[in-house]
Amino acid sequence: MEQSETASDLAPRKLVRQLNFAAVYGDPSHLKLPPPSPSPSPPPPSHSPLRLQLDLLPPGQRPWLCSEPQEQQAWLYSPRLKLVSPVRRIPHPVKKLPVKVLQVAKPKSPRSQPQCNVELKDTTPKKQKQCNCKNSRCLKLYCECFAAGIYCDGCNCVNCHNNVDNEAARQEAVGITLERNPNAFRPKIASSPLERRDSKECEIQVIGKHNKGCHCKKSGCLKKYCECFQANILCSENCKCMDCKNFEGSDERRAIFHKDYNLVHIKQAANATISRVAGSSGYGTHLTPKKRKIHEMFPGKSAMDQTDNITAQYQQEIDPMASSPSFLSDSFVSDPSNTRISASSRSTYRSVLADFFQPQNVKNLCSLFVVLSQVAAKTNAEMIGKVDQQTKTGNFEASVASSSKSLQETRDVHQLVCDDHVNKDEADAVDIANYNRPLSPETLALMCDEQDDMIFGNSSANGVACNSTLQNMIQKSSNSDGCTDVCREQERLILTKFLDVLRGLVTHGSIKVICLGPILC
DNA sequence: GAGTTTGAAACT
DNA sequence: CAGTTTCAAACTC
Numbered sequence: 001m002e003q004s005e006t007a008s009d010l011a012p013r014k015l016v017r018q019l020n021f022a023a024v025y026g027d028p029s030h031l032k033l034p035p036p037s038p039s040p041s042p043p044p045p046s047h048s049p050l051r052l053q054l055d056l057l058p059p060g061q062r063p064w065l066c067s068e069p070q071e072q073q074a075w076l077y078s079p080r081l082k083l084v085s086p087v088r089r090i091p092h093p094v095k096k097l098p099v100k101v102l103q104v105a106k107p108k109s110p111r112s113q114p115q116c117n118v119e120l121k122d123t124t125p126k127k128q129k130q131c132n133c134k135n136s137r138c139l140k141l142y143c144e145c146f147a148a149g150i151y152c153d154g155c156n157c158v159n160c161h162n163n164v165d166n167e168a169a170r171q172e173a174v175g176i177t178l179e180r181n182p183n184a185f186r187p188k189i190a191s192s193p194l195e196r197r198d199s200k201e202c203e204i205q206v207i208g209k210h211n212k213g214c215h216c217k218k219s220g221c222l223k224k225y226c227e228c229f230q231a232n233i234l235c236s237e238n239c240k241c242m243d244c245k246n247f248e249g250s251d252e253r254r255a256i257f258h259k260d261y262n263l264v265h266i267k268q269a270a271n272a273t274i275s276r277v278a279g280s281s282g283y284g285t286h287l288t289p290k291k292r293k294i295h296e297m298f299p300g301k302s303a304m305d306q307t308d309n310i311t312a313q314y315q316q317e318i319d320p321m322a323s324s325p326s327f328l329s330d331s332f333v334s335d336p337s338n339t340r341i342s343a344s345s346r347s348t349y350r351s352v353l354a355d356f357f358q359p360q361n362v363k364n365l366c367s368l369f370v371v372l373s374q375v376a377a378k379t380n381a382e383m384i385g386k387v388d389q390q391t392k393t394g395n396f397e398a399s400v401a402s403s404s405k406s407l408q409e410t411r412d413v414h415q416l417v418c419d420d421h422v423n424k425d426e427a428d429a430v431d432i433a434n435y436n437r438p439l440s441p442e443t444l445a446l447m448c449d450e451q452d453d454m455i456f457g458n459s460s461a462n463g464v465a466c467n468s469t470l471q472n473m474i475q476k477s478s479n480s481d482g483c484t485d486v487c488r489e490q491e492r493l494i495l496t497k498f499l500d501v502l503r504g505l506v507t508h509g510s511i512k513v514i515c516l517g518p519i520l521c
Numbered sequence: 522g523a524g525t526t527t528g529a530a531a532c533t
Numbered sequence: 534c535a536g537t538t539t540c541a542a543a544c545t546c
Binding site (some may be wrong): 057131132133134135136140142143219223224230329 | 539540541542543544
Binding site for chain 3 (some may be wrong): 522523524525526527528529530531532533
């Protein structure tokens with residue numbers, strides 16, 4: 001009875017007897033037979049000779065394969081053979097795929113994909129998930145097994161047709177599904193093999209993007225209803241979700257990974273309070289595409305301002321306590337989109353040197369470069385003067401000796417400056433505005449940056465002014481006699497010092513990594 | 522374990 | 534293509 005009803009009930013208006021996967025997945029002619037591998041071959045096909053064909057397909061073109069290593073069956077949608085055939089998968093006791101691979105390889109069924117912070121740690125192969133379909137006969141994408149391209153096996157489904165006994169009906173259903181959506185059995189998550197491990201969130205996150213995007217409305221994309229969340233990826237611009245909280249930097253998302261629901265509840269309460277005061281519901285239901293570009297996030301702000309914002313938030317990331325006021329302001333805003341904007345621009349990357357290398361260090365370093373440049377310029381100018389004078393008098397040897405002495409003096413100063421680490425007062429004492437001496441463009445650029453920071457601060461307008469000044473100085477520099485020697489000496493000093501600094505950083509970083517181990521939880 | 526909620530898939 | 538219905542998983546109690 002079931003048999004007769006299935007074909008007719010599910011019969012498409014246009015039956016697809018032979019699925020043209022070449023049209024769907026492109027010309028498979030590029031699929032070459034791989035050279036014989038010296039490594040042990042996978043087990044021979046037990047049911048279908050088509051089994052081998054699976055290995056001819058690149059991973060991206062066999063999304064119907066579920067990677068879970070226990071015995072399973074998988075559809076064989078071979079572009080080459082234009083067939084739709086189930087393949088019973090052979091248990092492979094040796095091959096244990098990492099879970100992250102499972103996530104990538106298993107196409108649909110993000111719902112069965114493990115959540116990073118919980119199941120990812122368990123790399124033990126799990127039993128195939130069992131569906132509980134009642135009305136779909138396991139022949140629609142509602143059925144996880146069908147969607148994953150595997151036979152139902154030991155499921156709790158009712159009136160299941162996703163099995164060998166109902167092969168005809170199943171093939172028709174596959175045809176219907178593919179006709180409706182040629183990509184129905186392709187992975188929903190376009191993920192890369194890379195992963196990011198966030199040391200703060202104890203989180204392994206597959207870098208990927210939902211091809212279609214989710215359309216969540218109420219879950220905030222922070223429940224497994226959301227396919228993105230379930231696949232452990234951030235919502236992307238493909239999503240059309242509302243009130244999304246599954247974005248990088250989301251406090252709610254972080255709280256979930258931390259199992260720290262108190263934070264969320266406290267913030268929600270505070271947010272509600274603020275919303276009431278502000279006369280806002282606090283629950284906007286407008287569409288809020290994620291991962292906006294910066295210029296979309298900060299309308300009306302200059303690029304420099306945006307950079308400042310990001311920089312400030314990055315600094316906040318490094319030292320949250322240093323910006324405690326914004327802790328409230330960036331999270332307890334009445335407009336949820338603002339929350340996203342504020343939080344999503346934050347970087348979650350944290351260098352091992354984050355606590356070691358402070359902004360003040362950079363400032364001091366720049367000051368040091370300025371001092372070195374001026375010292376080199378001054379010394380070189382004196383040296384050139386002496387050389388000219390001595391050359392005129394014909395005392396060549398004295399000229400050479402003087403040059404060597406001046407050079408040594410320059411290096412002594414350099415050493416002195418380096419040893420003293422050039423404190424802030426020293427740097428502030430430098431007359432940075434005095435750029436009459438010829439300087440190399442590179443040095444000028446460095447000095448200009450320093451000037452920008454120390455005198456004007458970072459703003460786009462000042463940046464323009466600086467660029468103008470820089471151009472004038474470069475012109476002066478290139479027009480001045482003796483520029484080459486001065487520039488060379490300045491650059492030598494600066495680069496030498498910079499090299500020392502970098503070496504120190506590398507050493508410190510290496511020590512820290514060795515001491516702390518890999519950046520894990 | 523029953524009932525509810527949710528969002529993708531299917532349908533109109 | 535938008536709106537509605539169906540469906541099964543996720544979730545709550």
